[in-house]
Amino acid sequence: MFHSTVAEDAVTYRLDTPVAPEAEPVGTTARAGLASFLGCVERLGVWRTLAQRVRLPMQERCTGFTHLQKSQVLLAGLAAGCRRARDSDFTLAADPAAVAALGLPRWPHSSQLTRHLRAFRPQHVAALRHACEEILATHSRVRQRVRRARRPGAPAVVIDFDQTAISANGRTYPRTARGHFPKKGTRGYQASVAFAGDPSGGDDEVLAVFLDPGNAHASWRFADLLAALERVLGPLGRLPGLVLRFDCQYATADDLATLLRQGVRFVGRNYAAATAAAWARDLGPDAPWVELSPVKGVGDLGPGPVAPSRPDVVCRRLLVRSTGARQHLGYTAIVTSIPADELAAVDREPFYEGRQTIEGWLSEATAALQLKGLWSRSFEGIEAFLLHVALASNLLNWWERRELLPDSGLPHLGLRQVIGRVITLPARVVRTTAGRLVLLLPPTHPYARRLVPPASAWQLPLPFDHAMLCDAHF
Secondary structure, rough: OOOOOOOOOOOOEEEOOOOOOOOEEEEEEEOOOHHHHHHHHOOHHHHHHHHHOOOOOOOOOOOOOHHHHHHHHHHHHOOOOOOOOOOOHHHHHOHHHHHHOOOOOOOOOOOHHHHHOOOHHHHHHHHHHHHHHHHHHHHHHHHHHHHHOOOOOOOOOOEEEEEEEEEEOOOOOOEEOOHHHHHHHEEEEEEEEEEEEOOOOOOEEEEEEEEEOOOHHHHHHHHHHHHHHHHHHHHHHHHHOOOEEEEEHHHHHHHHHHHHHHOEEEEEEEEHHHHHHHHHHHHHHOOOEEEEEEEEEEEEEEEEEOOOOEEEEEEEEEEEEEHHHHHHHHEEEEEEEEOOOOOOOHHHHHHHOHHHHHHHHHHHHHOOOOOOOOOOOOOOHHHHHHHHHOOOOOOHHHHHHHHHOOOOOOOOOHHHHHHHHOOOOOEEEEOOOOOOEEEEEEOOOOOOOOOOOOOOOOOOOOOOOOOOOHHHHO
């Protein structure tokens, strides 16, 4: 039977008021919001799912830490903004609130985190992936949005596919290869990501992450991304409110044929760059162009084959003409399965350019969660680390929208703002007679009152465990 390691009500919040003599000062913390985040993770049942799903081939000594506790510390370090495993030794080991929030006797050394990631094998990575998918299937807001999108007039739910390069030039990194990296000659990996962004409500979720060597093509993981989405959302062909959006890496003729056969709606860029130039020649100079801006126009080609070699794969085609430097014309071919009455030709190009949502998340995750900061040197350990990063991103967004800013109408906070403004919140730490910790937050901080639970005006500033007599006059 699973027993949580988090002590119930081990850490509570109050606004900073004159401390009663019964409270013993303990110290200070620079990450007061971390306890609230870990409490939200516990209430969502994440620890229970990880304990039931993931079993690593490592001996758990009575004086050491369990696999679940190491995963908890790893997620806490990511949420605290640690850039590497050793940062947790300096920022969280001396933090009494972080240790008490997880119910640990002490903070584990960073070497235990690296050994924890090194113990992952392909079957354990698959178990961790299924645990993350089970958590998503239970708490995902995307599932709710997709089912609401079936109603007439409801906005569609867009899921973006993309691939990002992770450099690893060390000699001890296995399965690295040269690929598309900013610096020539760099070796590393390619991470394929499926991301659902919500520009209106801030319910951003990472639905799947896969790791491959640096020379792996994005289309190699296309079928795996679709299978992961089906495990989280259900059969994709039965979700008419779902739209997949991707660039030319995933728009091969075979991939488009798979989507058409399953009845999945999509918008993507054609795989072959020469196809756009061929369509422009066939269109001719007298073709009608709809101007989107002084340097960009679109032409609707109607239904047709996506490539001369695959006449059986028929999609709606759109040609985009743009003027670049020195007045050079460039063409982009966009294919989609969405009918023209639902998405007009002039709206398809801006819809495709909305892929900046996943690019924005990749930028934020790299800066806030250290998406490309490798905490392990084994291939399976790096993939397990990426899964923890994706899980931490989802949990931070859920904590913000459900507990920190529920129905507040305030704008959505990005990962960098959540970690830099709410998690990294200074506070004084005191201990009550019952041994519980109380974090005294600065009253002037804009998010301090969001962390303090609502209480009556007569409530005492600290949770005392004995009766306090007072005279009340009405």
